[in-house]
Structure formats: C-alpha cells, structure tokens
Amino acid sequence: MKKKTETVKALAILAALGLILTGCGGSKMSAEATTDDAAACDTASYATGDIYSYDTAEASAEEYEMDEGGSQAPEVQDTARKLIRNVDLQVETEEFDNLLSTISKRTESLSGYIEESYTYNGSTYYGRGNRSASLTIRIPADRLDDFLSEISEVSNVISRNESITDVTLQYVDMESHKKALLAEQERLLELIEQAENVEDIITIESRLSEVRYQLESMESQLRTMDNQVSYSTIYLSIEEVKQYTPVAEQSIGEKIVTGFTGSLKDVGVGLMNFVIGIIINLPYLVFWAVVILIVVLIIRAVIRRKRNGKQRKIEKLKGMSRESEKSLETTVKEEEKAKNE
Numbered sequence: 001m002k003k004k005t006e007t008v009k010a011l012a013i014l015a016a017l018g019l020i021l022t023g024c025g026g027s028k029m030s031a032e033a034t035t036d037d038a039a040a041c042d043t044a045s046y047a048t049g050d051i052y053s054y055d056t057a058e059a060s061a062e063e064y065e066m067d068e069g070g071s072q073a074p075e076v077q078d079t080a081r082k083l084i085r086n087v088d089l090q091v092e093t094e095e096f097d098n099l100l101s102t103i104s105k106r107t108e109s110l111s112g113y114i115e116e117s118y119t120y121n122g123s124t125y126y127g128r129g130n131r132s133a134s135l136t137i138r139i140p141a142d143r144l145d146d147f148l149s150e151i152s153e154v155s156n157v158i159s160r161n162e163s164i165t166d167v168t169l170q171y172v173d174m175e176s177h178k179k180a181l182l183a184e185q186e187r188l189l190e191l192i193e194q195a196e197n198v199e200d201i202i203t204i205e206s207r208l209s210e211v212r213y214q215l216e217s218m219e220s221q222l223r224t225m226d227n228q229v230s231y232s233t234i235y236l237s238i239e240e241v242k243q244y245t246p247v248a249e250q251s252i253g254e255k256i257v258t259g260f261t262g263s264l265k266d267v268g269v270g271l272m273n274f275v276i277g278i279i280i281n282l283p284y285l286v287f288w289a290v291v292i293l294i295v296v297l298i299i300r301a302v303i304r305r306k307r308n309g310k311q312r313k314i315e316k317l318k319g320m321s322r323e324s325e326k327s328l329e330t331t332v333k334e335e336e337k338a339k340n341e
Contacts, residue, residue, distance in 0.1 A: 082225070084165040085144060085232040091155035096131050096240040102154055103135065103236070110147055112139040112231070122240065131240040138231040147234070156244040171225055178218045185211050 093099040100119075107114060115136040122131035139147045151157070188208045195201045242265075278285070 081166060082168045082171045082229050083141070084167060084225075084228045085141060086163050086165075087144070087148065087232065087234045088159075088161040088237075089148070089151065089157065089234060090159045090237045090239075091151065091157050092239050092241045092244055093155045094241060094244070096133075096238070099155055099238060100133060103137070103151070106147065106150055107137055107139065110139055110143045112137060112143070112147070114138075115233075133236075133238040135234075135236040135238070137234040137236055139234060141230060141232045144232040144234075151236070155238070158239075158245060167225060167229070171222070174218055174222055174225075178215065178222070181211055181215045181218065185215065 091099075104114065115138050117133070117135050119133045120131060137147075148160075185208065188204055188211065191204050192201060192208070195204060
C-alpha cells in the first residue's frame with residue numbers, strides 16, 4: 001500500500017512538472033519578458049518535493065544573480081551584444097559582368113558566401129535590353145562595412161537601407177532555458193534508473209521525450225541566431241545601365257539637358273527597335289502580303305465574272321427587244337399591204 005502511494009505521488013508530481021515546464025518553456029521567451037518570471041519558472045520546475053530535490057533547484061538558481069532592484073536577472077556570460085544586421089542595397093553599373101565577378105571574388109576573400117542568386121540576361125523580343133541581378137550575400141559581421149565600402153566604389157549606389165536588431169536579452173533567456181532543460185534531462189535519467197515498475201518508467205520516458213524535443217528546438221533556434229549574428233545579410237539588387245542616374249541634386253539647367261538628352265536617346269532606341277522589328281518579322285510580312293494578294297485577286301476575279309454575266313444578260317435582253325420590234329414592224333406592214341389590196 002505504501003509503495004502504491006509513493007507511485008501515485010511521483011506520478012502526480014511529474015504531471016505537475018510537465019504543466020509547469022510547458023507553460024514556462026513551451027514557447028520561445030520574448031526579449032521583453034521579465035527576468036524574475038524566468039527565474040521563478042525554472043526554480044519551480046526543480047523544487048517539487050521528493051522527485052526533484054532542493055539541491056537541484058539551488059543549482060538552477062545559481063544561474064541567476066540579483067540586480068539592484070532585488071529582482072533576479074540572467075547572468076550574461078558573453079558581454080558582447082547580439083546584433084543582427086541586414087542591408088538592402090540597390091546599385092547601377094555600366095560593366096555588368098565585371099561587377100558580378102568582383103562581388104563573387106570579394107565575397108569569397110572575406111570568408112562570406114552567396115546564399116541566393118538570380119540573373120536576368122536582358123533578352124527582349126526586339127533586341128537586347130538591360131541586364132539585372134538579385135543576390136543574397138552573407139558576410140561576416142565584422143567585415144560588412146568593408147564590403148559595402150568596396151561595392152560603392154565599383155558601382156553607383158541608388159539606395160541603401162540598413163536594419164539592426166538587438167537580440168541579446170532573447171539570446172540570454174534562451175540559453176538559461178536550455179541549461180534548465182539539460183538539468184531536468186539529467187534528473188529524469190536518474191529517475192529512470194530508480195524506477196521500480198513499468199508505469200513509472202513510461203511516465204518518465206514520456207516527459208523525457210518532451211524535454212529532448214524542447215532541447216532540440218532550443219538548440220536549433222540558438223544556432224540560427226548565432227548564424228544571423230555572425231553573418232550579416234545583404235540583399236543586393238544590380239541594374240545594368242548605359243548612363244548612371246545622378247545621385248546629387250541637379251540644377252534646373254542640368255535637369256533640362258539631362259531630360260532632353262534622354263528623350264533623344266529614347267527616340268533613337270525606338271527607331272532602332274522599329275527597324276529591328278521589321279527585319280525580324282520580314283518573313284511573316286512577306287507571307288501575309290502574298291496571302292492578301294491572292295485573296296484580292298480571287299475577289300477581283302469573282303467580281304469580274306459576276307459583272308460579265310450581268311452584261312451578257314443585258315445584251316441578250318436588248319437583242320430580244322430588237323427582234324420583237326422588227327417582227328412587229330413586219331406584221332404592221334403586211335396588214336397595211338393587205339388593206340391596200
């Protein structure tokens with residue numbers, strides 16, 4: 001009876017422990033969560049009576065230090081801040097191939113890598129257009145400024161947008177939670193060795209699976225965050241142009257000259273594309289010209305045939321009228337001659 005009571009008590013404590021850890025660590029702690037709540041959560045997880053000893057709870061509590069206000073705060077082992085830097089960069093170039101080659105070589109020399117690349121060769125229906133490319137580049141965070149400086153020297157930067165995200169508190173909270181899960185995993189392994197029946201082993205193994213799943217998820221998130229902090233991301237958009245877009249403010253005269261010159265170039269390009277289009281489509285034009293000519297000839301032949309038929313009918317009717325008139329005159333003359341006799 002005593003053994004059964006102890007088993008029921010152990011199962012009840014494990015169930016309560018599962019609910020506490022699910023509420024405390026089932027989801028990722030946000031950077032704004034108060035550190036005293038995190039400390040209280042971990043302490044409650046390890047101070048649950050006979051199954052989890054107070055020695056384990058005290059060991060977990062040592063991961064926190066008291067701040068000046070009396071609340072508990074995570075102890076930051078790494079004093080460096082965790083910053084994620086992302087840069088959106090749009091540039092122009094007159095030497096498209098050379099720029100792509102320079103970017104590839106410089107990325108490799110800085111121990112970075114190109115994560116994603118898309119290139120458009122500029123082919124159009126009438127001829128060759130402007131080429132473009134979109135690159136996602138990962139560069140070590142400490143070399144990001146060097147890379148951006150070199151890009152601005154070999155191309156014309158149209159726009160640049162940089163964002164910095166501080167994930168220091170979130171990272172520390174996740175590390176503390178990971179340590180708590182590791183301590184719980186060790187304690188569960190000890191409990192499996194002490195379990196005396198199958199039911200206790202099944203219950204402990206069920207909770208151990210949940211803890212291991214949370215540990216894998218936490219480690220994956222930490223690895224991802226470490227990668228984002230260590231390697232900055234550059235979203236680079238490249239456009240091939242024949243003339244750079246002026247970045248500095250232009251005077252009225254410069255704007256007029258630039259606009260007029262651009263219009264003349266557009267007219268020239270339009271005429272060139274028109275001529276190219278005619279030459280490209282010449283076989284189609286010849287084919288349809290022959291088809292149209294044949295159709296016109298057939299229509300004209302049909303019209304001529306109908307016209308000739310109508311003309312013959314008219315002439316036939318005229319001939320019949322003349323014969324009728326002659327016959328009538330002959331009859332009249334015969335009647336007059338008969339009367340005279």
